[in-house]
Amino acid sequence: MCDTCGCNITHGNENFIKPGGKLHKTESGKEAVTVLHNLLDENDHTAKHNREHFDQHNVLAINLMSSPGAGKTALLEATIQQLDKNLRIAVIEGDLETENDAERIRQHGIKAIQIATGSACHLDAHMIHQALHNLDLAEFDIVFIENVGNLVCPASFDLGQHLNVTLLSVPEGDDKPAKYPVMFRASDFVLISKSDLLPVLDDFKPERAKRYLQDIASTAPILELSSKSQSGMKEWFDWIKQQIKTRKDFLLKNPVVSHSHTHTHQHHHSHSHT
Amino acid sequence: MHELAICQSLINQLEAIAADRDAQSISLIVVGIGPLSGVEAQLLKNAYPIASVGTVADKAEIVIEQLPIKVKCNECGQESDAAPNKLVCKQCGNWRTTLISGDELLLLSVELEKAETENLQQGAGSTATTGLH
Numbered sequence: 001m002c003d004t005c006g007c008n009i010t011h012g013n014e015n016f017i018k019p020g021g022k023l024h025k026t027e028s029g030k031e032a033v034t035v036l037h038n039l040l041d042e043n044d045h046t047a048k049h050n051r052e053h054f055d056q057h058n059v060l061a062i063n064l065m066s067s068p069g070a071g072k073t074a075l076l077e078a079t080i081q082q083l084d085k086n087l088r089i090a091v092i093e094g095d096l097e098t099e100n101d102a103e104r105i106r107q108h109g110i111k112a113i114q115i116a117t118g119s120a121c122h123l124d125a126h127m128i129h130q131a132l133h134n135l136d137l138a139e140f141d142i143v144f145i146e147n148v149g150n151l152v153c154p155a156s157f158d159l160g161q162h163l164n165v166t167l168l169s170v171p172e173g174d175d176k177p178a179k180y181p182v183m184f185r186a187s188d189f190v191l192i193s194k195s196d197l198l199p200v201l202d203d204f205k206p207e208r209a210k211r212y213l214q215d216i217a218s219t220a221p222i223l224e225l226s227s228k229s230q231s232g233m234k235e236w237f238d239w240i241k242q243q244i245k246t247r248k249d250f251l252l253k254n255p256v257v258s259h260s261h262t263h264t265h266q267h268h269h270s271h272s273h274t
Numbered sequence: 275m276h277e278l279a280i281c282q283s284l285i286n287q288l289e290a291i292a293a294d295r296d297a298q299s300i301s302l303i304v305v306g307i308g309p310l311s312g313v314e315a316q317l318l319k320n321a322y323p324i325a326s327v328g329t330v331a332d333k334a335e336i337v338i339e340q341l342p343i344k345v346k347c348n349e350c351g352q353e354s355d356a357a358p359n360k361l362v363c364k365q366c367g368n369w370r371t372t373l374i375s376g377d378e379l380l381l382l383s384v385e386l387e388k389a390e391t392e393n394l395q396q397g398a399g400s401t402a403t404t405g406l407h
Contacts, residue, residue, distance in 0.1 A: 010374045010375060011374065012344045012346070012353065012374025012375035013306075013308075013341055013342075013344070013374070013375035013376075013378060033291065033295070033383055033384050033385065033386055034382070034383050035287070035291065035381045035382060035383055035384060036380060036381070036382060037287060037380065037381045038379060038380060038381075039280055039283055039284050039287070039305065039313075039379045039380065039381055040280065040283055040379060041283070041287065042283050042286060042287075043283060120276075120279065121276055122276050122279075124279065152276075152312065153276035153312070155312050156276060156280070156311065156312040156313065156379070157276070177359075178359040179359075181310065181358045181359045181361075182310055182311070182312035182358075182377075183312075185310065212359070214362075214369040215359055215360050215361065215362060215369065216358075216359055216360075216361050217345065217361040217362070217369055217370065217371045217372075217373070219370070
């Protein structure tokens, strides 16, 4: 994607979409107003803004995605219980309805904000922005965003997270990366969850899942893990700690330009900050 | 079905363009979509009339152009066409490739109707171009 305006024009597609290209002329032959904006410009702008907030407070934001029931909340509970207690965690929960998942997190004494999306099948950057109004980022080191259980829609919406972690649970089958390439292409880390079930559900071959991931040119590392049996949890924690360090090092070299905006008000207008 | 949310985002952009250029209405919208954008062209088309009701673009024809998937091999440099779940190099079979086309979700162009055009009762649309944003 183009870093200047997010329009993702490359030499591979410019012949199709630039003025004079095959798709540029309208059927009536009239000259058109060339726009070349990403359809999700508005969302991406807010996502960038959210990321700046996280960065200002040295907070690592991890977006957890999977199909429903793959074990996102269970993984978060196990993480809260066992991850280094010096790392302060907050959770933003996305579900169509109920506060159930946020309640589960709160029982561990962790701050959790529930976003009820209603009929929306994904979280978007505006919802996260609203949630951040209720979260003092200075108090945290990591914010986990548990997206709506869905392997399709959440992949298209940048939330302002630094990393996408996708869970592929053993009962789902090992060919999910081939069936949902958009989601798995967006993943920075793939967790084969409920790995304690591998001996019973032996038609799931982790090797095959890896091959499907390579087919979509994914370079994301893969880890088999089980929140129940604890296998793989240490590697998961090591990865989180490594990512926190990587982000901190990056921010030391690339400090965030601070802006005066504080979240004491609600705003529905678009705006920019310097 | 996130296509409705994407349509709403599209409508916001169209309203801003129309207001910016003093247009009466928008008659044609051309959108470019790659298969790896995660958006289904037909669903977007179906959602458009619902999202656009009562807006400056509610009578617009929406043309959706599907863009091809192309990858460039990180090893041999060959560019090849690819399928959504098989993004490997056709030349050497390497899976380490970079996508160079196929994940676009772009508003490419619009055709505006301006007030004076309507007064003349001619179908000619306005002409204008903007640079990249």
